[in-house]
Every structure is written in structure tokens, then in C-alpha cells.
Amino acid sequence: MIEGALWRRWVFYNLPLILFVFVLLFPFYWMIVTTFRPDGELYLPWNAPNYMPFWTNNPTLEHILYLFEETNFVRWMVNTMFIALVSTVISLFCGVLAGYALARLNFPYAGGLGTAIFITYLVPQTLLFIPLAEIIRNFQLGDTPWSLILTYPTFLIPFCTWLMMGYFKAIPKELEECARIDGASRWKAMVYIIIPVAVPGILSSGIIAFTLSWNEFIYALVFLSSPDQKTVPVGVTSELIRGDVFFWGPLMAGALLGSIPVAIVYSFFVEHYVSGLTGSVKG
């Protein structure tokens, strides 16, 4: 990059970047401040005198305690974690196998099936939620975690398959051929030689699949009804709002704590997440 004087660097690069970071992160800061702010300060009108919105001198844990004692929040966290983990594992299993087949095997209609996967990759959840709710009810899966564990793979598998196809295509054909000359069967060459090489891709798909299932909302909203079956996003939406009354303290505390598992997973695997994200948009 060609760069000029110091003031130019500040005006054209540093200041805009600081502004971007501020706007992108402010809502999270606001979430944290609200979580620890007592109700008395929270509900001061916006034009009240001496109102200091960006800081509190009386931090409190009352909202977090409310969440743990008066709601099923812990249960929602456990539910979400269980659903996200199991559906991620199922999707990885299917996606790795399908990705391998589509990227490395010669069989009739391979190209057509690849396109079909890409098309399902583009099907949004909101297109099918009403008929799917009927089907879930007919299968007697309504209001159970299995209604989500079995339906989340519909958007996770196409994604994992697509991403894995990219990783498998990048592995040289010779690697497999060497193993086969040494006497490995096709199956063994796949399981012991090619899949271990693709582990970074599996990690990337797994992390993104996990965050996507944690984020999913409309299926969970429609398929689950009893308070102790809900996931975090649905539980927070339906149990912390009574009619027109929003419990903002517990709501923000729930939003903050509900984001933490995703944030932790993300912070450990930032590089994998980014490479998965950029891989997912490669045509």
C-alpha cells in the first residue's frame, strides 16, 4: 500500500476505522452496562437531569440472579448447547462424506448433485417453516429437542458439504493413489489418509455450523412450546416480555450470557472461522 503523510493516514485510515469499530461494538457495550445497572437507574427518562447513561456507579447482579432464580435460563442454555452440538455432529458426518463423494469420486450425475446441494444451500428456513411444522407434528416430534436436531441439518449439511468440497478438491489426487498402491482399500484411503488431511476444513465447518445452530430462531420458535424445552433466543423472547412490559435488565443479562458460549468458541478458533467464512463464498 502506498501511504502518505501522518495526518493523511489518520484522516483516511485510522479515524474511519475507529468509527467503524465503535459503531460495530457499541451495542455489546450497551448490553453489558445494562446488565449491571440497577433498575432505579435503568428507567430514568432519557432527558432526566444528571443522567449518566454510559456508566454506572452502583453495579448490581440482581438481573443475573433474576435470570437464574426466576426463569428457566440455565435449562435454555443446556437445551441450546445440546441441540447445537448434536446437530453439528450430524451435519459434519453427512457433510464430510457427501463432500468427499462429490469432490473426489467419478459417478453419474455428480455435477447435477453438486448443483442440487448448492441450491439447497440457498433455501432459507423461512420458506418452509409452516409445512415443516405440520410434518414435525405428524412425526410426533413437536416440543422435543429432536424436532430441531433433525431439522437444523437441512441448512447445515449443504453448507458443510459445500465447504468440504472445496477442501477435498485442494488435496492432490496422488495422495490417495499412493495409499492404494500400498494396498489400502478405497474406504481406508478415505478414512485414514484423506479425511485427516482435511481436519482444518472439518474444524471450520464445525465451528460455523455450531454458531449457526445457536443463532437459529424461527424453527425453535415454531416447533417448541413449553418453557423448559426452549432455546436461549426463544426463551429470552417469550419469557422476559409480558404483554407490553419488557424486563430490560434480565433481557440484556440473558442476551449477554446467551452470547458467551458462541463468543468463547469463536475466540478460540477465529482463524478457522474466518477461513470457513471466506471458503463458503468461493464459487
Next chain:
Amino acid sequence: MAVTALSAAESKRLSPRLRKLEDERWLAMALLAPTAILLGLFIAYPFFEGVLLSLSSTRVGQPGEFVGLKNFHKIWDDSIFRTTVWNTFWYTGVTTVFKLALGLWLAILLNRHFRGKAIIRAFILLPFIIPTVLSTFAWKWMFDPTFSVINWTLFQLGLITTRINWLGDPDLAMTSIIVINIWRGVPFFAITLLAGLQTISPELHEAAAIDGARPWARFWHVTWPLLMPVTLVVVLFSVIQTFADFQLVYVMTGGGPANATHLFATYAYQLGIGTGLLSEGAAISLAMFPFLFVIVVVQLLYIRRVETR
């Protein structure tokens, strides 16, 4: 071909099941079976059911009969549905333009070496990672009619004298929703476009600079065309996700005030699940399909043209 000959001899020692997997066609079928079953059961079958449902008069707890295209006629005459269609296009169009412009700007800002780059990049993606519903609640609290921190700031800066009722006015509510969608989408655009920028050789820029091209010309004639393939795919994904969006509007306004901010998905939810008119809800959801189909086909054709150019 020595490989196949060897493997044929080799396979005689394997169990019958594994021997079958030596044939690429059988192996491919076995590997694709789990995916085909799950996607068939929960995408193809519901799609088929959805079409049938939209052609019937089913309500919750009341099996309906075949009524042909009556539901589609009904929603066509529905003024809320027309607003919904207009909203969805407006929402998708405006947010996509801003997400692309701001995302590209942010990507260019990040595409150089400076201290703390890795950390900034990691933090910037947070709006995209954190579950949408949860971060949208933070925004809803920031746009609260009485306790809005945005109003407070504008008031302290002397820009307003009375409060702004962000979510009470149809146009302001739509604008607020658009702002939040842009906020959530910019990181995705920035990070994926940054990856595209990093594949462009700096030598091209240097060569253009030596030839006397100003920064703006360098961007327009070097960066932008080379970035086009990545840009198109990112836009395709974003357009589809935005067009079919649900969570953001559901949390911010629920389609209100007075049904002024509905998108396809929220209106389908309100009629299908809220009121129990399953068939009409399914018809509204499915009405997205032709639009999405056209968007995907046009984009894919365009991508192919750009890539073969």
C-alpha cells in the same frame, strides 16, 4: 491404470460389503445416502407439502380441502401483502447497497499492515457471530421510545428537542430495521471482501501508480474488476438471507406499527402461526420462491459471465 488392476486383485481379500465400496459408484451412493435422506425428508418433502397446503383451505385443527389458487388470489388482493412485497424489496435493496459500500470500505481499511490488526478483525466480526435475536434486543433497547440512548445523545448534542419515537412511526421503524441489518451484515461483507482483496497482487497497484493512475482510478480500474467474482457471490448470499429475513423484524416491531414493516416471513408467521390460517401462511412463504428463484438464476448467470470473461 496399474492402480485399478492392483485394487481389483486386492479387493478379492476384502469382505463382500467392502468390496462393493471399491466401486466408485457404490461408494458415492453410500456416502451420499445420509445427506439424501435428511434433505429429502426435511426439504423436498416439506416443499411438496407446502405447495399442497397453499392450495388448500387448512386451518389449525381443521383439515381443509383443495381450493386451487384461491389463497394466492386472496393475498394478491390483500393490501398488507402488497406493503409486505414492497417492504421486502426496499429492505433488501437498501441494505445490500449500504452493506456492500461500507463493507468494501472497511475491507480496504483493514487491507494493510498495522498493529493490532488481528484483534480488530476478530472483534469486528462479533455482530455477525452473536445470535441475531440477542443483539437485536440490545438495539431495541437502544431505540426504546422512552429510554433511548440515541435520543439522549442527540438531545445532549443539541440536535433534537423532543424525543424521536423510533419504532412508533412506520418510516422511522423501517429505517431503524434497515440500520440494524446493515450493522449486522457489514462484518460479513468486510471479512469476505478482505479475503478477496488479499488475493490481488500489490504489484498491479504499483504498476498502475507508476503509469500515473490516481488512487480512485486505481480502485476503479484495478481493484473493483478483480474483486467482482467474490463480490457477486457475497451479494448473492446476502440478498437471499435479507429477502427471507425474519428474526430482526420479529424482535424489533413484530411487523408493526399497523402492519407497516412486515416482510414475507413475518407476515407468513403472523397469519400462519399467529392466526392459525395455515394455508394462507404457507402461500405467503411460497410467494417468496419465484422471487428467490429469479434472483438466484440471474446472479448465477452473471457470475458465470464474469468468471469466463
